[in-house]
Amino acid sequence: MNDMASGAALAHPRERTPDTEQPDVERIVARARAAQRRFENAGQQTLDTAVAAAAWAIMEPRRNRQLADLAVRDTGLGNADDKFRKNHRKTLGLLRDLHGVATTGVIARDESHGIVEIARAVGVVAAITPSTNPAATPANKIINALKCGNAVVVAPSPKGYSSCALLIDFIHAEFAKAGLDADLVQMLPQPIGKAATAALMRLADLVVATGSQANVRMAYTSGTPAFGVGAGNVASIITERANADDAARKIAVSKTFDNATSCSSENSVVIVDAIYARMLDALTNEGGVLLDAAQKARLQAAMWRDGKLSACCTARSAAAIAREAGLDDIAAREPRFLMVEESGYGSAYPFSGEKLAPVLTVYRARDIGAAVDTVCGIYAYMGAGHSVGVHGADDALAVTLGTQLPVARVIVDQAHCLATGGNFDNGLPFSLSMGCGTWGGNNFSANLGYRQYLNVTRVAYPIEERVPEVDDLLGDYFRRCGR
Structure with a gap:
């Protein structure tokens, strides 16, 4: 029995053909697989020790500050103080979600159905991560993967390489203290290119992709099981029942956090006519500046060049974006965010799309029905x-939005970018990767969490046979429709 168990541990059902064009990637994955085989059966305490080590690697204040500063310096994206807060808060929340959760061995018994569930690792995870969160997103994926007994190889964005490398150095230092194998967490070497990333996807057992839709599509076509996320472009509806000042405060916090690097930051607000003027005043009081038609045109020319969103405005401050657009008078007012009014949507109306910048598009709707139609458009x-926000909704409206709109989340009366990925004042799990369901081209509609990094084997025992009568199941149909 012991010999059989030992032999089974050496076999792997998803061994891949060697990739002779990417020998470095092949060696990295081979080391990861060897480390993972030893790790997955080490017991829950060892898995949890690895989780704690990886978490403290990013949460320790001195290291967190280094990571936040380096991320902004090398990517040019976001705000270092906000990244510092994000690195800490997202990791702390994930630790809360994982605390006490069983992820190895028997994790559930259902005596009435004769089912025992056994948690199993997936193997080597390829973690594709973006430049917008070059430390927080890799850390989130690494912690989830380790919790389930996996090894991880990260493919960071080229701009985020230095931050990811520093994070992994910090993780390895913590692993050394805990007696853990550094090969459990690795990253691709420079230069990061499509060929190396594609090779990693082919050789891994699971791909978890966050970032550009091109990376997500590559993950889905890699031949390896994959989880990817959809595009963000969050809209929030403001009803006549909303507290304008409270809604404006929360929208401003969400719109400006980390210079709107989050896919969960509002890109548009759709305001019902009855509260429109009051809401604009409240947004202005929170530091928003509404542009006129000529200023809007100059901003559009700066933000979209040759039909594509320009990197020159991505995740920069509102004042810097205004200067880029030649709106020095606006920049001098030191706005927290810029606002433009819009009436249409689609490629002819670029402000209706995702902007990854503290620029908020404002729509006016006749009533709640028209607001819903606008969001659908x-x-x-x-x-x-992805998700929709709403301020001033009763339970019936919130459920209606969740029934009618193509969204996986309805966020009620909250700062959207802080709430969507889990927060301490809502029940969503902490994550930096949001599944968007089939609407967004994804195979899941939840916040990406540890369950996506886990296989479950079910043992089925015989139980007392329970065979229903046909009329017990179809009697109502027969009465209404006949036999």
Whole structure:
């Protein structure tokens, strides 16, 4: 029995053909697989020790500050203080979600159905990560993967390489203290290119991709099981029942956090006519500046060049973006965010799409029905499946939005970018990767969490036979429709 168990541990059902064109990637994955085989059966305490080590690697304040500063310096994206807060808060929340959760061995018994569930690792995880969160997103994926007994190889964005490399150095230092194998967490060597990333996807057992839709599509076509995320383009509806000042405060916090690097930051607000003027005043009081038609045109020319969103405005401050657009008078007012009014959506109306910048598009709707129609139009262009915000909704309206709109999440009366990925004042799990369901081209509609990094084997025992009568199941149909 012991010999059989030992032999089984050496076999792997997803061994891949060697990739002679990418020998470095092949060696990295081979080391990861060897480390993972030893790790997955080491017991829950060892898995949890690895989780704690990886978490403290990013949460320790001195290291967190280094990672936040380096991320902004090398990517040019976001705000270092906000990244510092994000690195800490997202990791702390993930630790809360994982605390006490069983992820190895028997994790559930259902005596009435004769089922025992056994948690199993997936193997080597390829973690594709973006430049917008070059430390927080890799850390989130690494911690989830380790919790389930996996090894991880990260493919960072080229701009985020230095931050990811420093993070992994910090993780390895913590692993050394805990007696853990450094090969459990690795990253691709420079230069990061499509060929190396594609090779990693082919050789891994699971791909978890966050970032550009090109990376997500590559993950889905890699031949390896994959989880990818959809495009963000969040809209929030403001009803006449909303507290304008409270809604404006939360929208401003969400729109400006980390210079709007989050896919969960509002890109548009759709305001019901009855509260429109009051809401604009409240947004202005929170530091928003509404542009006139000529200023809007100059901003559009700066933000979109040759029909594509320009990197020159991505995740920069509102004042810097205004200067880029030649709006020095606006920049001098030191706005927190810029606002433009819009009436249409689609490629002819670029402000209706995702902007990854503290620029908020404002729509005016006759009533709540028209507001819902506007959001549907926006999401038909971009952002379907992600989520919608609403301020001033009763339970019936919130459920109606969740029934009618193509979204996986409805965020009620909250700062959207802080709430969508889990927060301490809502029940969503902490994550930096949001599944968008089939609406967004994804195979899941939840916040990416540890369950996506886990296989479950089910043992089925015989139980007392329970065979229903046909009339017990079809009697109502027969009474209404006949036999």
